[in-house]
Amino acid sequence: QVQLQESGPGLVKPSETLSLTCTVSGGSISSYYWSWIRQSPGKGLEWIGSMSYRGSTNYNPSLKSRVTMSEDTSKNQFSLKLTSVTAADTAVYYCARFHLFQTSKWFDPWGQGTLVTVSS
Amino acid sequence: DIQMTQSPSSLSVSVGDRVTITCRASQSISSFLNWYQQKPGKAPTLLIYAASNMQSGVPSRFSGSGSATDFTLTISSLQPEDFATYYCQQSYSPPYTFGQGTKLEIK
Numbered sequence: 739q740v741q742l743q744e745s746g747p748g749l750v751k752p753s754e755t756l757s758l759t760c761t762v763s764g765g766s767i768s769s770y771y772w773s774w775i776r777q778s779p780g781k782g783l784e785w786i787g788s789m790s791y792r793g794s795t796n797y798n799p800s801l802k803s804r805v806t807m808s809e810d811t812s813k814n815q816f817s818l819k820l821t822s823v824t825a826a827d828t829a830v831y832y833c834a835r836f837h838l839f840q841t842s843k844w845f846d847p848w849g850q851g852t853l854v855t856v857s858s
Numbered sequence: 859d860i861q862m863t864q865s866p867s868s869l870s871v872s873v874g875d876r877v878t879i880t881c882r883a884s885q886s887i888s889s890f891l892n893w894y895q896q897k898p899g900k901a902p903t904l905l906i907y908a909a910s911n912m913q914s915g916v917p918s919r920f921s922g923s924g925s926a927t928d929f930t931l932t933i934s935s936l937q938p939e940d941f942a943t944y945y946c947q948q949s950y951s952p953p954y955t956f957g958q959g960t961k962l963e964i965k
Contacts, residue, residue, distance in 0.1 A: 783902070783945060783956035798953040832901055842908040843949040844892040848901035 740765040742833050742849035750827075750856050756820040760833030760849060767791050767814050771836035773845055774807065774818045778829035788836045789816065823856045830854075860884050860948050864957035870965040877933040879960045881946035886926045890950035893922055893931045896959075897942045905944075906931065936962070 746758035760772070774786040787797035789807045797805045801820070809816040820827060830853050834845040861884035871877055881891065889909040894902035904913045906922035909929060919934040933940055941964060946957040 782958050783947070785952070785954040785956075788952075796952055800953070837907075839907075842890060843954075844904055844907040845894075845902075845947070846904035846907075846913065848903070851901050 740770075740835055740847060742835070742847060744831060744833050744849045744852040746852060746854070748853055748855060750823055750854060751858050752824055752856055753822055756818070756823050756827060756831075756854055756856075758818045758831055758833075758852065758854070759815050760817070762814050762816070766811075767809055767816055768811055771838060772807075772809075772816050773834045773836040775832045775834055775845065775848075776829040777832065777851070778826075780826075781829075784829075786818065786820075786831075825856050828854065828856045859953055860887060860950065860955055862946055862948055862955050862957040864944075864946055864960050866960060867958065868961040868963060870963050871936055872965045873936055873938055875936045877936055877940075877962065879931045879944055879946075881924075881929045881931070881957050883927045883929075883948055883950075887948045887950035889925050890948055891922075891924065891929045892947045892949060893920075894945045894947065895940075895942045896945065902945060 741763045743761045750756045768791040771790050773788040777783050789795040804821045806819045830851040832848050832851045834848040837844050863882045865880045891909045893906040896902040910922045921932045941962050943959045943961045945959050
């Protein structure tokens with residue numbers, strides 16, 4: 739079964755770039771769509787964006803100007819970059835498979851999550 | 859953006875209780891509604907997709923219903939392992955949005 743694991747720095751300075759990687763095991767990233775979701779006490783669960791292995795992406799308009807998602811098929815990984823971070827970007831970041839079936843879509847499974855704190 | 863509103867925000871319940879959680883969308887989303895369970899310190903896990911379809915491995919005491927703007931998640935007989943926070947999420951159109959969560963607490 740597919741499993742996901744997030745990795746990356748737990749502390750990022752304001753105005754810098756947050757970079758996270760999600761490593762997929764038990765399946766090829768070339769077979770599915772993938773997403774990033776974050777959770778903070780203030781904003782709850784927030785969809786950041788989704789991408790296909792072909793590289794097509796769809797971002798939350800509220801973050802679109804700062805977000806880039808990409809994939810590395812050789813490592814079976816996909817990644818998130820969020821530029822110009824502020825304290826409001828402090829959250830637990832999850833990667834998840836974005837499952838599409840006919841016209842329905844859902845997030846399953848999720849990685850365990852990684853806490854990213856924005857602070858100087 | 860489509861706003862998802864859950865009620866109640868929290869619920870004090872006992873083992874064996876029947877629990878109903880409501881989720882309302884700010885516009886019609888057909889049946890593009892999913893339910894997740896989250897336990898403290900853990901990632902959400904999928905319970906129900908497309909409003910009423912149970913994810914494999916989910917106990918049959920969980921069920922979902924509804925369409926358009928009004929949806930419910932029902933737990934027929936609450937078990938100790940069901941004390942958690944539950945979220946609805948719409949997949950009708952991006953940005954895909956979540957409800958604020960309903961926390962089940964022990965009475």
